[in-house]
Each structure stands twice: as C-alpha cells, then as structure tokens.
Amino acid sequence: xxxxxxxxxxxxxxxxxxxxxxxxxxxxxxxxxxxxxxxxxxxxxxxxxxxxxxxxxxxxxxxxxxxxxxxxxxxxxxxxxxxxxxxxxxxxxxxxxxxxxxxxxxxxxxxxxxxxxxxxxxxxxxxxxxxx
Amino acid sequence: xxxxxxxxxxxxxxxxxxxxxxxxxxxxxxxxxxxxxxxxxxxxxxxxxxxxxxxxxxxxxxxxxxxxxxxxxxxxxxxxxxxxxxxxxxxxxxxxxxxxxxxxxxxxxxxxxxxxxxxxxxxxxxxxxxxxxxxxxxxxxxxxxxxxxxxxxxxxxxxxxxxxxxxxxxxxxxxxxxxxxxxxxxxxxxxxxxxxxxxxxxxxxxxxxxxxxxxxxxxxxxxxxxxxxxxxxxxxxxxxxxxxxxxxxxxxxxxxxxxx
Numbered sequence: 197x198x199x200x201x202x203x204x205x206x207x208x209x210x211x212x213x214x215x216x217x218x219x220x221x222x223x224x225x226x227x228x229x230x231x232x233x234x235x236x237x238x239x240x241x242x243x244x245x246x247x248x249x250x251x252x253x254x255x256x257x258x259x260x261x262x263x264x265x266x267x268x269x270x271x272x273x274x275x276x277x278x279x280x281x282x283x284x285x286x287x288x289x290x291x292x293x294x295x296x297x298x299x300x301x302x303x304x305x306x307x308x309x310x311x312x313x314x315x316x317x318x319x320x321x322x323x324x325x326x327x328x
Numbered sequence: 329x330x331x332x333x334x335x336x337x338x339x340x341x342x343x344x345x346x347x348x349x350x351x352x353x354x355x356x357x358x359x360x361x362x363x364x365x366x367x368x369x370x371x372x373x374x375x376x377x378x379x380x381x382x383x384x385x386x387x388x389x390x391x392x393x394x395x396x397x398x399x400x401x402x403x404x405x406x407x408x409x410x411x412x413x414x415x416x417x418x419x420x421x422x423x424x425x426x427x428x429x430x431x432x433x434x435x436x437x438x439x440x441x442x443x444x445x446x447x448x449x450x451x452x453x454x455x456x457x458x459x460x461x462x463x464x465x466x467x468x469x470x471x472x473x474x475x476x477x478x479x480x481x482x483x484x485x486x487x488x489x490x491x492x493x494x495x496x497x498x499x500x501x502x503x504x505x506x507x508x509x510x511x512x513x514x515x516x517x518x519x520x521x522x523x524x525x526x527x528x529x530x531x532x533x534x535x536x537x538x539x540x541x542x543x544x545x546x547x548x549x550x551x552x553x554x555x556x557x558x559x560x561x562x563x564x565x566x567x568x569x570x571x572x573x574x575x576x577x578x579x580x581x582x583x584x585x586x587x588x
Contacts (some may be wrong), residue, residue, distance in 0.1 A: 204449050207338035207363055207371050209419075209456055211446035211513050216422025216436075220560035221510075291558055291577055298574040300564045 220300070223307035227284045230277040237274035272322060280314035330514045343372030346398050352379035358390060360402065361443035363450050371450065373441075374399075380432060387435075387442070388416050388427040391454075404454040411567060414502030418454050419443045424504035426567045445507035447516065461503050464520050468528040468546075473539035489535035496530035496575060498568050499523065505562035505572050511555045519555035520547075522562035522572030529575040532582060544583060553579060 215221075240262075247258035261267050287306050290296045297303055334340075343362055348355060355377050363371035376394050383393040388406055395402050405415040409428045416427040421440050448456035472483065506512050506521035520528070528547060531537050547553040553576065562572040 205337065206365065206449040206451065206457070208334055209444040209446055209448050209450050210334060210338075210340060210361070212332055212510075213334065214419060214422055214441060214443055215446065215508075218561065218564045220564060224557060224559040288558065291573075292580065295574060295577055295581070298563065298571050298577070300560065300571075303560050303563070 218300075219304040219307035223284055223287075223310060226280060226311075230281040230284075233274065233277040234281060237277065240270070240274070272318060275318040275321060276314050279317050280310055283310040283313050337370060339370055341370050341372045343374040345375040346377065348377040349379045349382075349397065352377075352381070354380040356380050357439045358394070359439050359441040360394070360454070361441075361450075362402075362453055364401075364452055375439075385431055386428055387420055387430040387432075391416075391427060391442075402454075403452045412500060414500035417445055417502035417504050417507075417567075419446055424508045424565045426502055426504065429567055445503055447513040448507060456507075458503055460516060461506055461521070461523070462501075464506075464524040465501065465527060467520065468524050468531070469539075469543070470527045470531060472531075472534070472537055473542075474536070475538050483536040485535050492533050492535070493530060495570055496526060496533075499526055499530075499570060500568060502567065504565050504567055505570075508561040508565045509556075510559055510561070511557055515551060515555050518551035520552045522556070522576065525553065525556070525579060526570065526572040526575045529579050532579060540582075541586070544579075544586060547579065548583065553583070556580075 244258060244262060247254045262271065284307075287297065287303075287310065291298060297306055340361065358376045358378055359373045360376060361371060362374045376398055378390050378393055383389050386409075388409055391402065391404055391406070395404075404418070404427075406428065407413040407415040409416075411426055411429040414426060417424060418427055420427065420430055420442050421436055424445060427442075442454065444450050444454050444456040445458075448458065448461075451457050474483070501523060503523060505526075506516075506523045509522055511519055512521040525547075528543065532540055532543055537543075556573070556576045558573055558577070560573050563570075563574070566572070
C-alpha cells in the first residue's frame with residue numbers, strides 16, 4: 197500500500213525488518229542476485245576472450261589478474277552463482293509448466309537442495325580442474 | 329516501489345516493560361507493537377510477561393490474558409477463536425498467521441514478537457487498515473457471472489467440476505498471504521496480491537461461470553497478475569493450508585493457453 201502514504205499520517209506496519217525468512221524466500225532473492233552476478237561474470241569471460249584475441253601482450257595483462265587469489269575467488273563464486281541459477285531455474289520450470297512442487301514443504305526442501313547442489317557441484321568442478 | 333526501511337513516522341521505538349505477574353512459575357516474554365492515534369509519537373514495542381500456565385493454549389489466549397490482566401488498552405481484532413473468521417490475523421514471531429490457531433507449542437524460543445500484518449497503515453496497535461485489500465477482492469468480482477437465462481431451480485455442477493474448487497473456496501480473507509508477499513509490499517496499489525488472485529482463479533475455473541474471457545481480460549496487465557514472482561511466502565503462511573502461488577501459476581497458464 198505504498199501508494200496511499202502521502203495523504204496518510206498513520207504509521208506503516210513493520211515488514212522486512214520483522215520477517216522470518218522461509219527457505220523459498222531466500223532462494224527467490226538469491227535467484228535475483230545470482231542473475232545479476234551472472235551479468236558481471238559474463239563480462240569477465242568476455243574480457244578474457246577479448247584479451248586472448250588481442251594477442252599475447254593483452255593476455256599477459258589480463259592473465260595475472262584472473263589467476264590471482266581474488267581473481268580465482270571471483271571465478272569460484274561465479275561458478276556457484278551459475279549453478280544455483282541453473283538449479284533454481286529448473287525449479288521455476290517445474291512450477292510454471294506442470295505446476296509441480298508447489299507444496300510449501302517440498303518447495304522449501306528443493307530450495308535448500310539448490311544451495312547444497314550449487315556449492316557441492318562448484319567444489320567438484322574446481323577440484324577436477326585444479327587436480328587435473 | 330521497493331523501500332527496505334520504514335518511513336520516519338513508522339520506526340518502532342522502545343516502549344514500556346510491564347511488570348511480571350505475581351506468583352507465576354512458567355513465564356514467557358512477548359514483544360507487542362503498540363500505536364495509538366491519540367498519543368503523540370512513533371509506534372513502540374511494549375514488553376509483557378505472560379503466565380503461560382494461566383494464559384490458555386493459543387496466541388489469542390495470550391492477547392486476551394494481557395488485555396484482561398495486564399493492560400486493557402491493547403487493541404486487536406478477534407471474533408470466532410476457531411480459524412473461520414480470519415479477524416485475528418497478525419504477524420507472530422516473524423510470520424503472518426491467525427492468533428487463534430497458533431499454539432504455544434509451535435512457537436520458536438526467545439521473546440515472541442507480535443505486530444500487525446506487514447506493510448499496511450496501522451489504525452491502532454495490532455489493527456491494520458485493510459481497505460485496499462477488500463477493494464481488490466471486490467475488483468475480481470467474486471460471484472457467479474452468467475449470460476444464459478437462469479435455470480428454474482439452480483446452476484448445476486458435476487462432482488468432478490465441484491472438486492476443482494477444493495483448496496480455493498476455503499479462503500477466509502484473513503489477508504495473511506497478501507501481506508506476506510514482498511511484491512505486494514512494494515506494489516500493493518497495482519498488484520492484486522495472492523488472496524484476490526486465489527479468488528479470481530476460484531471463479532475462473534468454476535464450470536458454471538460464463539465470464540472466463542472477461543475475467544482474464546481484467547487481469548491482463550503488467551502488475552495485477554504478473555507481479556507474482558513465486559516467492560512462495562503466501563503458501564508458507566496460509567493458516568488454512570491453501571496455495572495462492574499455485575492458483576496464480578494456473579491463471580498464468582490460462583493466459584498462455586487462450587492465445588496459443
């Protein structure tokens with residue numbers, strides 16, 4: 197009811213500040229943030245490719261940045277973001293297509309699973325890459 | 329519009345701590361939202377100690393205990409005390425529900441906060457203004473609309489068609505779902521909200537209703553229906569165990585089906 201505020205001297209009841217989050221609300225917000233993180237990550241990958249295409253000199257500038265510890269951390273977080281967005285996106289497909297998984301308990305369990313999946317799968321991918 | 333914090337006049341300050349009831353052994357602390365239009369100043373959190381052995385079994389009993397024994401000025405709505413009227417809807421320990429069916433054994437530990445339904449203008453204490461919510465309910469025209477001449481006795485419906493209405497007609501209009509929805513918080517003036525949309529779907533799939541196309545036309549708008557982002561708070565909090573999120577997904581499906 198944000199539209200009626202100007203003419204209203206009555207206080208607005210507390211909302212976000214008092215709300216106790218369910219897993220589904222967390223997953224919804226995370227979906228948004230990981231979506232935004234993916235824009236940033238895609239920009240990073242594009243920059244990498246541009247550097248690669250521009251020749252050895254340009255790549256020599258970019259390479260140490262992305263191989264540094266902060267660079268690797270960002271890449272790892274980007275992996276988590278992509279995998280979470282993927283898993284959670286599939287959940288949306290099940291909801292909007294066949295309307296499966298709307299039961300609150302199921303939806304909460306799937307939300308928690310998506311977090312666990314994103315982290316474990318990222319660790320697995322990085323383990324394979326780093327150990328190879 | 330997204331506004332993460334409360335406006336200046338709505339920030340909740342520290343209130344009064346009321347004395348402990350004498351001779352009680354099973355005490356619990358409740359933090360209750362207080363606001364009176366007759367007193368100057370912002371809303372505040374008052375702290376009450378409640379003797380849980382004497383208070384009954386439900387949160388509504390706690391409120392009545394406080395009103396009867398500690399502070400008669402505490403204002404809240406209640407009527408049926410058995411989950412059919414929807415009057416005592418409020419935010420208890422961070423989630424919306426109706427106080428009369430919320431048992432002590434379902435409460436988390438620590439101090440329990442009780443505040444009015446979120447993101448609404450407060451009339452007094454735990455009583456919010458639901459004018460907009462009711463107007464939205466009226467907007468979806470929750471009644472049978474037909475063009476064929478009325479039958480002599482009644483509009484008939486097969487058992488299978490009647491079963492379609494299960495999980496929809498039970499809504500008691502307590503507003504727990506709509507006021508739990510962040511989309512409704514930020515765009516409550518344009519987005520109809522889970523409760524009104526559940527009602528809309530209840531009439532959209534009624535086999536006797538003959539205004540399905542018209543009803544869908546009314547919802548075809550960037551805000552009224554499509555502001556649902558399946559955050560799922562509505563289904564998580566519904567005290568009747570209904571699922572507005574699913575009903576909304578089905579309306580979206582009907583929208584797609586009629587153009588394809």
